[in-house]
Amino acid sequence: MRDPSFRRSLALFRAFTREQEDPAAAYTLLARDAADQVERYVPLKGKIVVDVGGGNGHFTREFRRRGALGYLFEPDAKELGEGQQVQRARDTIVADGYLLPLADGVADVTFSSNVLEHVADPHTFLSEMARVTRPGGLIYVSFTNWLSPWGGHEWAPWHYAGAERARARYERRTGSPAKHRLGENLFRIGVGPTLRHVRGRTDVDVVSARSRYWPVLPELITRVPGLREFATWNLLLILRRCS
Numbered sequence: 001m002r003d004p005s006f007r008r009s010l011a012l013f014r015a016f017t018r019e020q021e022d023p024a025a026a027y028t029l030l031a032r033d034a035a036d037q038v039e040r041y042v043p044l045k046g047k048i049v050v051d052v053g054g055g056n057g058h059f060t061r062e063f064r065r066r067g068a069l070g071y072l073f074e075p076d077a078k079e080l081g082e083g084q085q086v087q088r089a090r091d092t093i094v095a096d097g098y099l100l101p102l103a104d105g106v107a108d109v110t111f112s113s114n115v116l117e118h119v120a121d122p123h124t125f126l127s128e129m130a131r132v133t134r135p136g137g138l139i140y141v142s143f144t145n146w147l148s149p150w151g152g153h154e155w156a157p158w159h160y161a162g163a164e165r166a167r168a169r170y171e172r173r174t175g176s177p178a179k180h181r182l183g184e185n186l187f188r189i190g191v192g193p194t195l196r197h198v199r200g201r202t203d204v205d206v207v208s209a210r211s212r213y214w215p216v217l218p219e220l221i222t223r224v225p226g227l228r229e230f231a232t233w234n235l236l237l238i239l240r241r242c243s
């Protein structure tokens with residue numbers, strides 16, 4: 001599907017709302033969409049693609065389906081799920097994104113979807129992605145910023161009323177413990193500060209900064225201070241590793 005377009009955004013939104021009932025369909029669509037986004041810049045066939053914090057590997061599987069040598073790096077064995085045979089899968093490595101067990105410049109593409117808001121030190125995380133990317137290689141990073149309507153994850157949109165209050169409300173309503181706790185495995189990350197940070201880096205060039213899902217003018221939204229913190233929803237950065 002064409003990016004951006006209303007059709008694509010609607011399909012992704014529908015899949016997102018049905019994620020609990022049909023996670024396979026939702027993640028397959030999301031993975032195809034992300035792979036299409038990468039292929040706007042570089043064909044995946046034959047490329048070494050490193051997926052950092054890749055969860056159960058739906059993106060890595062899609063990259064492999066398209067002929068890439070995809071490798072999944074995920075620190076939490078539980079996130080890998082039953083489908084992944086952690087011990088045996090040669091393309092799956094239990095590893096932290098802060099310290100990837102890779103030599104400098106080995107990857108043609110490094111990819112990270114919805115991980116940056118879950119790390120306490122996103123700058124070090126980005127440095128490690130840049131380190132393992134070859135000069136001229138592509139870095140795909142997307143994250144849900146804190147002031148996005150989905151910033152509070154399972155307790156959104158009540159995070160606007162305060163993280164602890166939102167979390168307590170979620171637990172009261174559902175009777176289940178919330179997965180995320182602010183300052184532990186979810187962090188306040190902003191669009192503006194992140195853009196200033198990446199633009200100031202000397203190891204990467206910013207190729208594109210856009211709303212990942214927005215159906216119109218996805219790059220324009222990220223240029224409007226204030227509004228971008230609420231309307232971007234999910235910031236997608238396409239970076240190029242400098243020589």
Ligand SMILES: C[S@@+](CC[C@H](N)C(=O)[O-])C[C@H]1O[C@@H](n2cnc3c(N)ncnc32)[C@H](O)[C@@H]1O
Nearest residue numbers: 053054055075076079096097098113114115118
């Ligand atoms: C919301 S999930 C996203 C999973 C997948 N990338 C996706 O977009 O569906 C966040 C992932 O980040 C991983 N994560 C958290 N801290 C990390 C770190 N320091 N290095 C690498 N991954 C990390 C978690 O284990 C989890 O799998």
